[in-house]
Amino acid sequence: AxxxxxLDSQVPVFEEAPVELRCNYSSSVSVYLFWYVxxxxxxxxxxxxxxxxxxxxxxxxxxxxxxxxxxxxFHLRKPSVHISDTAEYFCAVTNTGFQxxxxxxxxxxxxxx
Amino acid sequence: SxxxxxxxxxxxxxxxxxxxxxxxxxxxxxxxxxxxxxxxxSLTLIATANQGSEATYESGFVIDKFPISRPNLTFSTLxxxxxxxxxxxxxxxxxxxxxxxxxxxxxxxxxLTVT
Numbered sequence: 001a002x003x004x005x006x007l008d009s010q011v012p013v014f015e016e017a018p019v020e021l022r023c024n025y026s027s028s029v030s031v032y033l034f035w036y037v038x039x040x041x042x043x044x045x046x047x048x049x050x051x052x053x054x055x056x057x058x059x060x061x062x063x064x065x066x067x068x069x070x071x072x073x074f075h076l077r078k079p080s081v082h083i084s085d086t087a088e089y090f091c092a093v094t095n096t097g098f099q100x101x102x103x104x105x106x107x108x109x110x111x112x113x
Numbered sequence: 114s115x116x117x118x119x120x121x122x123x124x125x126x127x128x129x130x131x132x133x134x135x136x137x138x139x140x141x142x143x144x145x146x147x148x149x150x151x152x153x154x155s156l157t158l159i160a161t162a163n164q165g166s167e168a169t170y171e172s173g174f175v176i177d178k179f180p181i182s183r184p185n186l187t188f189s190t191l192x193x194x195x196x197x198x199x200x201x202x203x204x205x206x207x208x209x210x211x212x213x214x215x216x217x218x219x220x221x222x223x224x225l226t227v228t
Contacts, residue, residue: 032215043117043205044156044219051215090155094215100146100171101217103156 002027002093004104012110015083021076021107023065023091033074034092034101035065044090050074061085086111115140117220119206125226126196133192134223136206144209145183147191150222151202159204162189196227 003026013019025031035047048059055067065076074091091104116139126132136145145162160168160181168181183189193200206220 034217036219043221044207046216046218049216100158100161102158105155 002031002095002102004091004093004102006091006104006107008107009105010108010110012112013081015111015113016080018079019077019081019085019109021089021091021109023074023076023104025072025074025091025093027072027093027095030096031093032096033065033067034094035059035063035074035076036090036092036103037061038088038090038106040087047076047089081109081111083111083113085109115142115208115210115218117206117208117218119204119220119223121223122221123224123226125228127228128197130196131192131194132196132225133190134204134206136189136191136220138187138208140208141186141211142208143211145189146207146209146217147179147181147189148205148207148219149202150205156205159191162191193225196225198227201225201227 005024007022033050036044037047038044047063048057050057050067058064063078067074088106088108090106092101094101118137120135147159148156149159150156158171159174160170162168162181162183164183180192203222203224205222207217209217
């Protein structure tokens with residue numbers, strides 16, 4: 001079985017500053033990894049995904065994430081955040097047979113002016 | 114991509130009653146899922162809706178409480194039965210598109226409050 005840990009429940013940051021949201025996973029098999037964003041009162045939107053190949057993946061809205069197998073991590077980064085990035089961010093994992101997505105507890109990104 | 118609609122978008126229900134939530138997708142999908150998101154928490158998978166057969170439930174969820182139907186490839190319903198205040202949550206429908214590279218799409222959710 002897979003599991004995901006998002007250690008930071010909330011990350012406050014000033015506008016135009018860089019940000020990193022941490023995600024660690026646990027699995028005994030090969031995995032696919034995802035980051036989703038949930039804006040207030042909305043459904044989830046896929047930001048980016050890692051399936052295979054390059055460990056640095058780029059997503060929408062200027063976000064990127066790096067898959068690190070040795071550290072079992074998939075941290076999300078953005079070099080300069082905007083007020084509009086304020087949202088809840090969820091890391092998720094599934095095995096390569098895609099039986100189901102397992103979500104982390106989420107990190108609330110709060111961007112202030 | 115896919116457009117997923119859910120009905121109702123929100124409801125306030127009395128304890129002991131049942132509510133059926135509908136999920137409609139505009140594309141062919143391989144898998145459909147139902148999730149629960151309790152206030153301030155992450156998503157928990159309730160079940161995988163299987164076309165023409167009984168849904169596959171996750172640990173802690175049972176068919177009597179959350180009966181699910183999926184009569185065709187693009188439509189599913191989730192019923193929350195004999196509701197209690199603990200069932201107050203957002204219920205989300207999610208799909209995996211046919212031929213997609215494991216991109217799971219989510220509906221806007223149904224916000225349920227049980228009084």
